[in-house]
Amino acid sequence: MSSYTFEELAALHAVARALAQPWDLRDQLERVLAEMSERLGMQRGMISLLDRDRGEAMLEVAHGVNLEGMDVSYRAGEGITGKVAQTGRPIAVPSLGQEASFLDRTGARRHLKNRDELAFLCVPIVYDSRVVGILSADKLASDVADMDRELAVLSSVAELIAKAVQVLALEDENRRLRRMVGPSGGTDLDLIGQSKGMQEVYALIRHVADSATTVLVIGETGTGKELIAKAIHANSPRSKGPLVRVNCAAIPDTLIESELFGHEKGAFTGAFRQHRGRFEEAHNGTIFLDEVAELSPSAQAKLLRVLQEKQFQPLGSPRQVTTNARVIAATNRRLEDCVAAGQFRTDLYYRLSVFPIVLPPLRERGNDIILLADHFVLTYSNRLKKPVKRITNAVIEAFLSYPWPGNVRELENCVERAVLLAKGQSIEMMHLPPSLQIKSPDEQNRNTGMLGAVIGAQERSMIIEALKESGGNQSQAARLLGTTKRIVQYKIRKLGIDPAKFKKAKRTG
Ligand SMILES: Nc1ncnc2c1ncn2[C@@H]1O[C@H](COP(=O)(O)OP(=O)(O)OP(=O)(O)O)[C@@H](O)[C@H]1O
Numbered sequence: 001m002s003s004y005t006f007e008e009l010a011a012l013h014a015v016a017r018a019l020a021q022p023w024d025l026r027d028q029l030e031r032v033l034a035e036m037s038e039r040l041g042m043q044r045g046m047i048s049l050l051d052r053d054r055g056e057a058m059l060e061v062a063h064g065v066n067l068e069g070m071d072v073s074y075r076a077g078e079g080i081t082g083k084v085a086q087t088g089r090p091i092a093v094p095s096l097g098q099e100a101s102f103l104d105r106t107g108a109r110r111h112l113k114n115r116d117e118l119a120f121l122c123v124p125i126v127y128d129s130r131v132v133g134i135l136s137a138d139k140l141a142s143d144v145a146d147m148d149r150e151l152a153v154l155s156s157v158a159e160l161i162a163k164a165v166q167v168l169a170l171e172d173e174n175r176r177l178r179r180m181v182g183p184s185g186g187t188d189l190d191l192i193g194q195s196k197g198m199q200e201v202y203a204l205i206r207h208v209a210d211s212a213t214t215v216l217v218i219g220e221t222g223t224g225k226e227l228i229a230k231a232i233h234a235n236s237p238r239s240k241g242p243l244v245r246v247n248c249a250a251i252p253d254t255l256i257e258s259e260l261f262g263h264e265k266g267a268f269t270g271a272f273r274q275h276r277g278r279f280e281e282a283h284n285g286t287i288f289l290d291e292v293a294e295l296s297p298s299a300q301a302k303l304l305r306v307l308q309e310k311q312f313q314p315l316g317s318p319r320q321v322t323t324n325a326r327v328i329a330a331t332n333r334r335l336e337d338c339v340a341a342g343q344f345r346t347d348l349y350y351r352l353s354v355f356p357i358v359l360p361p362l363r364e365r366g367n368d369i370i371l372l373a374d375h376f377v378l379t380y381s382n383r384l385k386k387p388v389k390r391i392t393n394a395v396i397e398a399f400l401s402y403p404w405p406g407n408v409r410e411l412e413n414c415v416e417r418a419v420l421l422a423k424g425q426s427i428e429m430m431h432l433p434p435s436l437q438i439k440s441p442d443e444q445n446r447n448t449g450m451l452g453a454v455i456g457a458q459e460r461s462m463i464i465e466a467l468k469e470s471g472g473n474q475s476q477a478a479r480l481l482g483t484t485k486r487i488v489q490y491k492i493r494k495l496g497i498d499p500a501k502f503k504k505a506k507r508t509g
């Protein structure tokens with residue numbers, strides 16, 4: 001398409017501005033439709049969200065159409081909206097009066113005398129190469145000089161609102177998921193997140209929960225290792241038995257053995273009475289050995305024996321205790337490194353790592369960040385009795401681009417703090433800790449709002465795709481993108497992409 005006219009540019013600008021307002025997403029999108037009507041003559045604008053599970057498009061936001069009490073949905077392929085949802089291609093109808101597949105589900109045009117004079121435009125809203133929604137509007141046919149041009153303008157609007165629509169779709173999906181899981185859902189793991197990485201983790205949990213297999217949970221600090229241990233226990237046949245947690249890092253070296261295996265009265269100075277060890281307490285249940293890399297060499301030797309023989313001897317006791325405790329261990333260190341450094345027994349390492357579950361860091365879980373943030377807003381506004389209900393777009397942008405070194409725990413703390421600080425119903429930038437508010441000077445200068453964020457996200461995903469394709473080779477990525485290596489290097493640094501990561505990605509497929 002030839003470049004935008006002044007009116008079109010002004011309209012796109014107004015759309016970007018509406019998206020930068022600290023309003024509820026639905027209000028933002030309704031304003032977008034209002035601007036399109038005022039500035040582009042596109043009336044009765046509608047935004048439908050695509051529910052991927054059911055393959056239905058649900059009308060969510062409209063302008064010039066009264067949706068009160070209406071529940072409008074289109075099945076895949078049904079009507080024009082359903083067709084666009086199904087094919088992902090725009091459709092333009094020059095005259096509504098003559099279009100058989102036009103359903104007018106909302107009834108908004110039933111009493112219009114000029115139906116014949118109306119053109120109908122409908123485009124997909126695509127985010128991350130997936131159709132997440134459908135945008136449509138009517139326009140007086142006499143105002144339409146070039147149908148393709150109208151579709152192109154509408155598609156630009158669809159691009160601008162894609163991220164907001166995606167977030168709205170996620171919110172809806174989340175609400176549905178929460179309803180589905182419910183308070184007594186049986187398999188409810190209390191774990192939030194739908195990313196591929198977390199789906200794999202859920203599959204592993206389901207796979208291993210039933211057995212008595214030893215599990216090693218590996219993940220950076222705050223990724224949810226303890227929660228995973230709880231989920232495995234809760235979904236295992238021993239859920240009625242005890243779950244006993246031992247923090248191996250918090251107990252002094254000299255006491256760890258007595259803590260784990262117990263002792264007889266007088267076994268060592270200060271052992272005034274007999275003490276039942278944690279392994280004995282965990283009989284018929286689960287023992288969770290947190291920070292297992294911190295175990296002393298002698299405790300490692302004893303632990304190895306328990307794992308091999310299911311038996312141990314309390315300190316100073318001739319008694320052989322048999323335990324039926326299932327072992328789940330966790331570590332945030334690379335145990336291989338501890339083995340190489342001679343700090344961790346190789347044989348114990350092999351015993352513990354029969355069934356490893358690796359938790360991805362939060363920064364690799366994509367939109368889970370939004371799901372988790374929503375979840376914590378709900379949790380803390382209930383707990384703190386505050387009316388906070390939503391997170392503004394700017395904050396979502398900040399959340400999505402922050403690397404979260406403290407992972408889920410850091411996000412949880414951050415949301416709790418924001419809920420505490422918030423005065424109204426929404427969490428805004430000023431409620432975030434300084435580390436999340438700092439922007440690169442570059443970004444501050446441009447201050448491009450939603451439009452910049454959308455472009456940034458697109459740039460980012462293009463560069464990541466190219467790096468995946470080239471296995472991390474930046475020169476080759478530059479060739480694939482039709483640009484220079486210098487520019488790729490600059491963007492990688494600016495967008496905080498780690499090219500080394502894609503070396504592995506290529507090998508594993
Ligand atoms: N997927 C998740 N869904 C909901 N809450 C989560 C999730 N993962 C972690 N959390 C929450 O984040 C916090 C940290 O989780 P947890 O204590 O399990 O992490 P950890 O890996 O054991 O951390 P550390 O290494 O610091 O011990 C907890 O409050 C937990 O409830």
Ligand SMILES: [Mg+2]
Nearest residue numbers: 222225226290
């Ligand atoms: Mg922990």
